[in-house]
Structures are given as structure tokens and as C-alpha cells.
Amino acid sequence: MPRAQLRYILAALVALGAPSFAAAQVIEGPAEVIDGDSLRVAGIEVRLFGVDAPEFSQSCYSKGSEVACGAMAKDVLAGLIENSVLSCQPRDTDTFGRIVATCKKSGVDIGEALVEAGWATAFRRYGNDYVSAEMRARAPRAGIWQWDFQMPEDYRAAQQAELQPRTGRSSPRPAARARRYEGNGQCLIKGTHSRRGDWIYHLPGMPYYDATRAEAYFCTEAEAQAAGYRRAIVR
Structure with a gap:
């Protein structure tokens, strides 16, 4: 047909x-x-x-x-x-x-x-x-x-946001959806408290990620930052 x-x-x-x-x-x-x-x-x-x-x-x-x-x-x-x-x-x-x-x-x-x-x-x-x-x-x-991956729907949304044209300073391009770090139904970003009292988070693949004892887990960096954590400094 x-x-x-x-x-x-x-x-x-x-x-x-x-x-x-x-x-x-x-x-x-x-x-x-x-x-x-x-x-x-x-x-x-x-x-x-x-x-x-x-x-x-x-x-x-x-x-x-x-x-x-x-x-x-x-x-x-x-x-x-x-x-x-x-x-x-x-x-x-x-x-x-x-x-x-x-x-x-x-x-x-x-x-x-x-x-x-x-x-x-x-x-x-x-x-x-x-x-x-x-x-x-x-x-x-x-x-x-x-592996770690972004849900396909979120990936498409992020790609679409990247393609949106800028219409002027008063109308900024929509922000792409944050990449989610998940595996087997578990959020993978590790939040921990340093001995100096700093609240930092580690992404999968970062040095010391596997050795880090998590005190909190997050799916996105925005979630970690909203909870008061900052990204670990990779040297």
C-alpha cells in the first residue's frame, strides 16, 4: 500500500x-x-x-x-x-x-x-x-x-535547545537539560564532606571517585549545587 x-x-x-x-x-x-x-x-x-x-x-x-x-x-x-x-x-x-x-x-x-x-x-x-x-x-x-548515559529524551531536548537561534539579549537561548548521571536506577554523583568542612561532589570518572565515601547522591550537578556542594577540583 x-x-x-x-x-x-x-x-x-x-x-x-x-x-x-x-x-x-x-x-x-x-x-x-x-x-x-x-x-x-x-x-x-x-x-x-x-x-x-x-x-x-x-x-x-x-x-x-x-x-x-x-x-x-x-x-x-x-x-x-x-x-x-x-x-x-x-x-x-x-x-x-x-x-x-x-x-x-x-x-x-x-x-x-x-x-x-x-x-x-x-x-x-x-x-x-x-x-x-x-x-x-x-x-x-x-x-x-x-554505562552512564543521558536519557534519550533528555539528549534530544538538549540538542534542540542548542539549535534554537538567539533572538537578542532579552531572549536568551533556552538552557539545555542538565546531563543526568544514573546507573541501574541509582544517582551516581557523590557528595561528601572534606576534613576541612568543604562540601564537594565527584562525578563518575573523576580521580578518587571510586575511593570516595558518599554522604549523599545526586543525579545532576544542579541538584548537588543546590544542596550546597561544589565540584571537586581535578588537578
Whole structure:
């Protein structure tokens, strides 16, 4: 079915007040991976429902060193799909006009498999379908959970803020969302009190981070600073 015709059908369902996209025609065909959570199926661009993988340009951090986890997530999705024919059930459309769908390969939910392997997060904003799969990945620190990373949604917001043009001194560019330091559900910034009474915090990858006994944990530097801590001086 041509893309224009499919979009017409989906738009018609919305206009008629249909409660869901369950009646929309299933998209079937060979798939081409675009990034960690989107692909083309039978020539139609599809965003996997309920999952959020690192953006292709996004990096994770291993003890302060960058890891190209966005590109790796794309490779993992490609490995899951291989050259198989996918069957995708449309669920919605996104702000870019893409079909948002649950896609299966021989009955296996690709989105669930991706999350359970640790290469995408459960996109809770749109549902809790894959929260259990995410928990199963986080416990053994599978995939991206072995590193520090910014949630993909926050990364996109930060990138978008960087692209916003300045309109003058009275309208400064919106600030990017602060990078979050989290791992396995735990905030990773360590706050400690020095012998001299200084309140300082250490980021993952900093010298002495592993040896530091934390008296408080924070997910962002802003949180640590708001609590009265300052960043440790690295010499």
C-alpha cells in the first residue's frame, strides 16, 4: 500500500474518533534500520512503539570515556531484524508524521527484545508496556545500562535547545537539560564532606571517585549545587 494511502486511512480513523489504531492495516515487508528505534518497513518509515533508544549521534560514558552507544543500538536492532520480513501494527503517528507501531518478527516483539537486551529504554511517556523488560535489563546492567548515559529524551531536548537561534539579549537561548548521571536506577554523583568542612561532589570518572565515601547522591550537578556542594577540583 502506498504511504500516502496508508496515512489517509490513519487520518480517517482519527477523524472518525476511533479509540485506537487496531483497525489500521498491518504493514508487512522487509525492513531497513534507520537508528536504534526506527526503520523503514515496505518503504514506510516506522517508529517502534513504547521504546526509546539512544540517538545515533549520542554517546554513553564509561569512567569518563565516550562510548558510541547510539551507533551500537542501531547495530543491535539491525542484528535483531537481519533480513527478515516484519509485521507492524500501527498504534499512532508521531510529531514527524511517522507511523508508530508494534513490530514483530516471527511473532517476536522487536521492541520488547530491544529493551530486554538493554539497548533501549521503556518510553514511559507513551505507556508501560516494556517497563518489566527494562527492569530485566537493568538488573544485570545489560547493554547501555553498563554505562552512564543521558536519557534519550533528555539528549534530544538538549540538542534542540542548542539549535534554537538567539533572538537578542532579552531572549536568551533556552538552557539545555542538565546531563543526568544514573546507573541501574541509582544517582551516581557523590557528595561528601572534606576534613576541612568543604562540601564537594565527584562525578563518575573523576580521580578518587571510586575511593570516595558518599554522604549523599545526586543525579545532576544542579541538584548537588543546590544542596550546597561544589565540584571537586581535578588537578
